[in-house]
Amino acid sequence: MSGKNKLGRVLADNAVVILFILLSVIAIPFSGFSVQNILQEMFTRLGRNSFLVLALLLPIYAGMGLNFGMTLGAMAGQIGLIMAIDWGIAGWRGLVFAALVGTPLSILLGWICGAVMNRAKGREMVTGYILAFFMNGVYMFLVLFTMGAVIPVRSATILLTRGYGIRNTLNLDLVRASLDKLLMLRIGPFFIPVATYLVIAVLCVFIVWFKKTKLGQDMRAVGHDLVVADSAGIPVERTRIIAVVISTVLACYGQIIFLQNMGNMATYNAHDQTGFFAVAAILVGGASVKKASLLNAFLGIFLLHLMFYVSPRAGQNLFGSAMIGEYFRQFVGYGVIALSLVLYAWKTRRDAVFAREVLKNNGSSGHSDAAKEGAAK
Amino acid sequence: MKISLKTPKEKRRFLIRIALVLLYFCVTIFVLFNGRGHTILIDNKDADDLSYEAVDGMEVSIDSQESAEYWPGDRDKAVVRGQKHKIRISFFDEEIPEFEATFTVPFSVDMLILSVPKMLAGIEPFIETFVAPDFVDTFEKEESAESFDSFEDMYDGLQQEDYYIGS
Numbered sequence: 232m233s234g235k236n237k238l239g240r241v242l243a244d245n246a247v248v249i250l251f252i253l254l255s256v257i258a259i260p261f262s263g264f265s266v267q268n269i270l271q272e273m274f275t276r277l278g279r280n281s282f283l284v285l286a287l288l289l290p291i292y293a294g295m296g297l298n299f300g301m302t303l304g305a306m307a308g309q310i311g312l313i314m315a316i317d318w319g320i321a322g323w324r325g326l327v328f329a330a331l332v333g334t335p336l337s338i339l340l341g342w343i344c345g346a347v348m349n350r351a352k353g354r355e356m357v358t359g360y361i362l363a364f365f366m367n368g369v370y371m372f373l374v375l376f377t378m379g380a381v382i383p384v385r386s387a388t389i390l391l392t393r394g395y396g397i398r399n400t401l402n403l404d405l406v407r408a409s410l411d412k413l414l415m416l417r418i419g420p421f422f423i424p425v426a427t428y429l430v431i432a433v434l435c436v437f438i439v440w441f442k443k444t445k446l447g448q449d450m451r452a453v454g455h456d457l458v459v460a461d462s463a464g465i466p467v468e469r470t471r472i473i474a475v476v477i478s479t480v481l482a483c484y485g486q487i488i489f490l491q492n493m494g495n496m497a498t499y500n501a502h503d504q505t506g507f508f509a510v511a512a513i514l515v516g517g518a519s520v521k522k523a524s525l526l527n528a529f530l531g532i533f534l535l536h537l538m539f540y541v542s543p544r545a546g547q548n549l550f551g552s553a554m555i556g557e558y559f560r561q562f563v564g565y566g567v568i569a570l571s572l573v574l575y576a577w578k579t580r581r582d583a584v585f586a587r588e589v590l591k592n593n594g595s596s597g598h599s600d601a602a603k604e605g606a607a608k
Numbered sequence: 609m610k611i612s613l614k615t616p617k618e619k620r621r622f623l624i625r626i627a628l629v630l631l632y633f634c635v636t637i638f639v640l641f642n643g644r645g646h647t648i649l650i651d652n653k654d655a656d657d658l659s660y661e662a663v664d665g666m667e668v669s670i671d672s673q674e675s676a677e678y679w680p681g682d683r684d685k686a687v688v689r690g691q692k693h694k695i696r697i698s699f700f701d702e703e704i705p706e707f708e709a710t711f712t713v714p715f716s717v718d719m720l721i722l723s724v725p726k727m728l729a730g731i732e733p734f735i736e737t738f739v740a741p742d743f744v745d746t747f748e749k750e751e752s753a754e755s756f757d758s759f760e761d762m763y764d765g766l767q768q769e770d771y772y773i774g775s
Contacts, residue, residue, distance in 0.1 A: 318644065319644055319645040319718055320643040320644055320645065321643055321644075321645035321689050322643060323643075324639040324642055324643025324689070325643055327635065327639045328636065331635060385718075386718070
């Protein structure tokens with residue numbers, strides 16, 4: 232391959248990352264934020280969002296693409312938080328309680344999600360997306376109509392004035408920043424939420440360890456080729472369900488960590504964009520539908536949130552309206568998902584063409600395994 | 609459903625699952641009781657029948673929270689976690705020694721009122737459940753029981769009866 236082709240390939244493989252770095256480099260000076268300000272915000276946002284984004288990794292390893300069904304886990308986490316606030320459980324204990332309430336719910340929802348996805352192999356992403364819409368209806372019914380009417384709610388302050396249904400916005404004062412403040416370290420001008428980072432580090436260690444276990448290897452085999460994995464005796468459907476269940480449970484914990492950092496909860500909307508922004512973040516980091524790593528997750532969160540943070544102010548300073556930046560935020564979110572999916576499809580086709588060429592050239596001298604694999608794609 | 613526990617591996621797996629379920633319930637109960645928040649209203653007022661009198665200047669702290677100053681007629685709040693608490697009172701009159709006591713609050717109660725003068729006088733119960741007066745209920749009851757000539761009369765009547773929370 233010539234040097235020009237190589238460069239083109241590298242640029243194409245990392246198009247989204249390069250695009251985001253360029254946009255950020257342009258937007259930062261116009262935003263007028265100091266480096267210190269931006270870095271502090273990035274530290275906070277990394278702590279807030281990392282857990283949610285890392286929850287996407289296992290389904291990607293299992294070949295199920297980007298798990299838009301993680302919204303179900305976020306709903307379970309929110310129900311846990313509603314219970315914790317209703318019972319007046321404060322501090323980190325409130326978060327643990329919310330996680331304990333959310334865990335069985337998210338396992339159940341994850342199992343349902345996995346079972347549905349097993350019936351829609353090859354279309355997991357759109358299935359997860361639509362399933363999240365459906366489950367949103369169930370969640371609304373549960374929270375808006377049954378809480379206070381069928382499910383007992385102790386605290387009248389969280390109920391709507393009609394006597395049942397949870398208020399649109401829930402004040403999370405009892406658990407606000409309780410994980411972040413558990414171990415806050417000050418390094419120079421920066422405040423680092425060490426406890427939150429420790430929890431994220433534990434999850435990273437878990438993911439690295441899990442990949443090496445028998446189940447983790449099975450997951451990767453399933454992700455590589457369903458038929459071959461099945462022939463090798465791996466319980467494909469069970470493995471896929473486990474991947475989605477773990478992802479949903481992690482999304483539940485991620486949403487709890489996210490909301491404790493925010494300090495309040497939009498009861499009926501907070502989970503809506505959870506999957507969408509997590510997916511956008513991991514794609515910005517250079518991941519694809521088939522391949523993702525811890526580095527992709529962290530790089531993506533950094534770049535996406537850097538863009539989210541500086542773009543409204545840059546829009547304000549450039550065009551006199553912060554709405555431009557807000558519009559840009561939505562546009563970038565959807566745009567990056569679309570761009571990544573298009574690039575993924577294009578790369579797959581390009582690899583297949585390349586492999587076919589290699590196969591043609593080596594036609595007489597035997598076929599290489601890589602060429603065969605590429606041509607099959 | 610029949611659980612087969614033939615092999616040692618199956619037995620071990622079953623035991624681990626039971627242990628996990630038990631751990632789940634134990635941790636839930638621990639955080640439920642240990643993290644339950646209560647609002648304690650600390651009161652320094654005279655009794656209506658003058659059976660006890662407000663303390664003439666003191667500093668009160670609950671558990672390891674920051675202390676607050678109280679003068680006669682003052683009321684402030686402290687938000688605590690768990691059921692067992694320690695109260696420390698230091699008086700402005702330096703001749704009176706510091707007072708320390710422990711007390712327990714019921715799990716199910718959100719807001720309590722702790723009368724410091726009552727506690728110092730040894731009158732039980734010095735902690736009582738605090739129920740905020742429900743303005744709407746009282747308003748409706750009052751409206752049906754009495755007839756007012758005008759809105760101003762009704763408003764004055766309610767003011768006199770001290771129905772407004774915080775008045």
